[in-house]
Amino acid sequence: MEIKLHSRDLVLRALEPDDLPYFMRVENDPQLWSVCDTRIPFSRFTLERVLEARIPDFFADRQLRLVVCLREGGESVGFVDLFDFSPLHRRAGIGVVIYPADHRGKGYADQAMELALEYAFSAFNLHQVWAEVPCSNEPSKALFDRLGFTLSGIFHQWLLCAGQYTDVNVYQLTAEDFLSRREQDQP
Numbered sequence: 001m002e003i004k005l006h007s008r009d010l011v012l013r014a015l016e017p018d019d020l021p022y023f024m025r026v027e028n029d030p031q032l033w034s035v036c037d038t039r040i041p042f043s044r045f046t047l048e049r050v051l052e053a054r055i056p057d058f059f060a061d062r063q064l065r066l067v068v069c070l071r072e073g074g075e076s077v078g079f080v081d082l083f084d085f086s087p088l089h090r091r092a093g094i095g096v097v098i099y100p101a102d103h104r105g106k107g108y109a110d111q112a113m114e115l116a117l118e119y120a121f122s123a124f125n126l127h128q129v130w131a132e133v134p135c136s137n138e139p140s141k142a143l144f145d146r147l148g149f150t151l152s153g154i155f156h157q158w159l160l161c162a163g164q165y166t167d168v169n170v171y172q173l174t175a176e177d178f179l180s181r182r183e184q185d186q187p
Contacts, residue, residue: 005066005119007111012066012080012119015054019067022076023047026099058124059087066119068098068112077103080116082129090127092120096143109143117147121175128174134159135167148181149173 005012015023026032028041042050055061062085068078078098085092096113098104120126131149133140145151149171157165 005115006071007115009071009106010077010108010111010115011069011071011074012112012115013069014056015051015065015067017048017051019076020044020047020051022067023051026079026097029099032097032099058082058085066116068096068108077108078112080112082116082120082124085124090125092124092126092129094120094129094131104139109139110146113143113147117173117178121178126175128172130173131171132158132168133171134161135169141169144169144171147173148177150177 024042024044024047027047033039054065058064063081063083064085066080067076068080069076078096081095082092083095094113094116096109096116098108098112117129120129130152131144132155133144135141135154150173151169152172153170155168155170158168159166
C-alpha cells in the first residue's frame with residue numbers, strides 16, 4: 001500500500017512549533033474536554049514543553065499527533081492522534097478532532113481518518129486500531145461506522161461529563177478489514 005498523507009482537500013503533517021497557537025485553542029476549548037481526560041486549561045508554557053518533548057518516533061513515544069490542514073492555503077483544521085501504541089500487539093488507539101466547528105460537516109474527518117488509517121496500517125504495520133466514542137456523540141459514531149469499524153462493546157458509565165456518567169462505544173478496525181473495504185471501494 002502506498003503511503004500518502006494527502007487527499008483531495010487535506011494534508012496530514014507533523015506538529016510544528018508554529019502550531020502552538022492552534023494547539024492552545026484546541027486543547028483549551030472546554031467544549032472538547034468531554035472527549036478527553038482534561039478539565040483544566042493548559043498554559044502556553046506547558047504546551048510549549050509538550051511540543052518540545054515530542055519524540056518524532058512513534059515506536060519510542062508510543063503516540064503520534066498529525067495536524068490536519070487544508071491542501072489549499074494550509075489552514076489547520078484538526079488533529080488525528082494515534083495513541084496507546086502497543087508494539088507487542090501491533091495496535092493503537094485513534095481519534096480525530098476537526099476544529100473549529102465551522103469546518104465540520106465537510107467530509108474532513110472522513111478524509112483525515114482514511115489517510116491516518118492508511119498510514120497506520122502501512123507505515124507502522126499495525127494489526128488493528130481502536131476508538132472510544134461517547135454513545136451520545138452521533139457524528140463520531142456515524143464516522144466510525146462509515147469507515148468500516150466494528151462496534152465491539154460498550155463501557156458502561158465510563159466517562160464523567162458535566163456531572164453525569166456516560167457510556168462509551170468501543171470500535172475496532174483490523175488492517176485486513178480496512179484493506180478488504182478499500183478493495184471493494186475500488187472501481
